[in-house]
Amino acid sequence: MAQATTRVDVPVTIDEETCIDGCTLCVDMCPLDSLAINPDSGKAYMHVDECWYCGPCAARCPVDAVTVNIPYLLR
Amino acid sequence: MHMQIPPPSQRRQMQCDVLIVGGGTAGTMAALTAAQHGADVLLLDKAHVRHSGALAMGMDGVNNAVVPGKATPEDYVADITLANDGIVNQRTIYQTATRGFAMVQRLEGYGVKFEKDEHGEYAVRKVHRSGSYVLPMPEGKDVKKVLYRTLRARDVRSKVTIENRVMPVRVLTRGGRAVGAVGLDTRSGELVTISAGAVILAAGACGRLGLPASGYLYGTYENPTNAGDGYAMAYHAGAELSGIECFQINPLIKDYNGPACAYVANPFGGYQVNAEGNRFVDCDYWSGQMMAEVKRELDSARGPIYLKLRHLPDATISEIEGILHTTERPTRGTFHAGRGTDYRTGDVEMHISEIGLCSGHSASGVWVDEHAATTVPGLYAAGDMACVPHNYMIGAFVYGDIAGEHATAFAASTDRPSLPEDQVAAAHELIYRPLSNPDGPPQQQVEYKLRRFVNDYLQPPKSERYLSLGVEAFERMRGDIAQMGAHTPHELMRCAEVTFIRDCAEMAAKASLRRTESRWGLYHQRDDWPARDDGDWFCHLNLHKSDGGQNGDGQMAFRTRPVAPYIVPVPGFVRPDGVPDESAPVLAAAGTGWSGR
Numbered sequence: 001m002a003q004a005t006t007r008v009d010v011p012v013t014i015d016e017e018t019c020i021d022g023c024t025l026c027v028d029m030c031p032l033d034s035l036a037i038n039p040d041s042g043k044a045y046m047h048v049d050e051c052w053y054c055g056p057c058a059a060r061c062p063v064d065a066v067t068v069n070i071p072y073l074l075r
Numbered sequence: 076m077h078m079q080i081p082p083p084s085q086r087r088q089m090q091c092d093v094l095i096v097g098g099g100t101a102g103t104m105a106a107l108t109a110a111q112h113g114a115d116v117l118l119l120d121k122a123h124v125r126h127s128g129a130l131a132m133g134m135d136g137v138n139n140a141v142v143p144g145k146a147t148p149e150d151y152v153a154d155i156t157l158a159n160d161g162i163v164n165q166r167t168i169y170q171t172a173t174r175g176f177a178m179v180q181r182l183e184g185y186g187v188k189f190e191k192d193e194h195g196e197y198a199v200r201k202v203h204r205s206g207s208y209v210l211p212m213p214e215g216k217d218v219k220k221v222l223y224r225t226l227r228a229r230d231v232r233s234k235v236t237i238e239n240r241v242m243p244v245r246v247l248t249r250g251g252r253a254v255g256a257v258g259l260d261t262r263s264g265e266l267v268t269i270s271a272g273a274v275i276l277a278a279g280a281c282g283r284l285g286l287p288a289s290g291y292l293y294g295t296y297e298n299p300t301n302a303g304d305g306y307a308m309a310y311h312a313g314a315e316l317s318g319i320e321c322f323q324i325n326p327l328i329k330d331y332n333g334p335a336c337a338y339v340a341n342p343f344g345g346y347q348v349n350a351e352g353n354r355f356v357d358c359d360y361w362s363g364q365m366m367a368e369v370k371r372e373l374d375s376a377r378g379p380i381y382l383k384l385r386h387l388p389d390a391t392i393s394e395i396e397g398i399l400h401t402t403e404r405p406t407r408g409t410f411h412a413g414r415g416t417d418y419r420t421g422d423v424e425m426h427i428s429e430i431g432l433c434s435g436h437s438a439s440g441v442w443v444d445e446h447a448a449t450t451v452p453g454l455y456a457a458g459d460m461a462c463v464p465h466n467y468m469i470g471a472f473v474y475g476d477i478a479g480e481h482a483t484a485f486a487a488s489t490d491r492p493s494l495p496e497d498q499v500a501a502a503h504e505l506i507y508r509p510l511s512n513p514d515g516p517p518q519q520q521v522e523y524k525l526r527r528f529v530n531d532y533l534q535p536p537k538s539e540r541y542l543s544l545g546v547e548a549f550e551r552m553r554g555d556i557a558q559m560g561a562h563t564p565h566e567l568m569r570c571a572e573v574t575f576i577r578d579c580a581e582m583a584a585k586a587s588l589r590r591t592e593s594r595w596g597l598y599h600q601r602d603d604w605p606a607r608d609d610g611d612w613f614c615h616l617n618l619h620k621s622d623g624g625q626n627g628d629g630q631m632a633f634r635t636r637p638v639a640p641y642i643v644p645v646p647g648f649v650r651p652d653g654v655p656d657e658s659a660p661v662l663a664a665a666g667t668g669w670s671g672r
Binding site: 029047071 | 121122123125126127131132240261262290291292293294299300330332403404406409413565568569
């Protein structure tokens, strides 16, 4: 099967400037396990478009680097 | 990362007295009680217990607290009996009714806060037909935080092991008894087996059954991690499930798919109106009857429907926002801001949700008795997936508590046989098969198609033709699922969930076909059998796997169970089968507040 590359608007965005290198709180807490640490930057990012817009990632972030947007299809 | 298939022998092996699958509402309480009774507990969660289950981010209020002086257990049992057209095992509901208040106090002891009036009395409000059981939780956002802290206190910690990011796929049985489980570490991809004296399934609703109107797979009313795992595992282990044809459908904020009215806004004076600005439901309590009224309004020239709050004082609206926008999912304010809607200036459009299975809200679940026991020895069920109608959060806590106690006693009385390797091998195949099809269709596409068929063929009103097409489609989807491809542990988790969803869809279609009448309003509205048939169908409809489970290849079989004699009279309701009432049991462990009857 061909591997298509499709751009997706993901709901959770992380401000890489403020995100703490080495912190994994948002990654640890996401019920859907949709966040991961980018090995190149050491910062968190959304690795799959799977979101209940429930917010533990943002609530637990100690530096307010996480923004939970409503998924585009619902917005 | 592209992973390799590990051999079944290469696995993490764990043991415990009581295995609990799911660390949500019921599961955390089951763990606390089992530990109190001396069990060595293993609590598994596919997410992280701190933010998992239906309360991942909190809860806005209690729907079913029977508080002494405010309501009686008899009122509550009668109300829930009526809301279910009489088809309930009252003994199960009576537990929630009589133990709920002690549970509220126990939760307060842990640090959960409930609303009280200026005299320090619980500020319960009326939403049901007769009794007042709704208790707001202004600080409900902290409920899971408090529970997690309690689980991690030193004395509990020594008894309760928590494994996050482990997802069981099958309960293992020997001689028809539950002896453990097998699952996947969703991060490392490791195979995990657990040998246990008893197993408690507390894996939540099947919230990822119907496809939301938005088309977003995870934009469901229920936490989308709750994919019917527990329903599928109980079924394959040979347990009976009941009332699966009694779907969960809820009136929600359109597109956002979050709750709107009855339990939060209604006690403050908010209500649903049609496009003409008129109220159209007889009672705001979420029942199948109410949902039928909502659907009728939506389909009429008086649609759409709205949540109306703008007649309320600004302070009241702020109070409602303070609850709705900070508990459950605190993104509702973001949603309204994006749409430019404000409760003060406009009504908010509502719609009805996709279908799901959930006994917390309706009555579809694993058949349990008043001790949370399923029909499989050693297997218990609690919370949204256990068939105790309209059990909600307090019922989940109460049944978690009951399951923890009874599972501990069962585990203490049994041996620990070796695990059935044939069942482990079958589960291994189920988990890792997608790795053998790296070019197969991905989970997102397979799941979208499966759930679109759920909408096409199962959404009420139901009929034999559509339901039969559903049965065919779900059979055909077995082939798609067998071809599904994955590359990572995370994708394997989602692929296994698709098998749970398919199992639940098949159960939902076949149970709906079997009950040839209409009942519970919209939940089981059959256009080809529009009348209620009390002569043939005043009974529970239970299903199970015909070979008695054992995780084999059995067919789905059905049986009916008579409605047990009532233990609480139901004013205004005459049992069609004429079975006389019995007196209520004296529940020795029912806790404080109530003298036995």
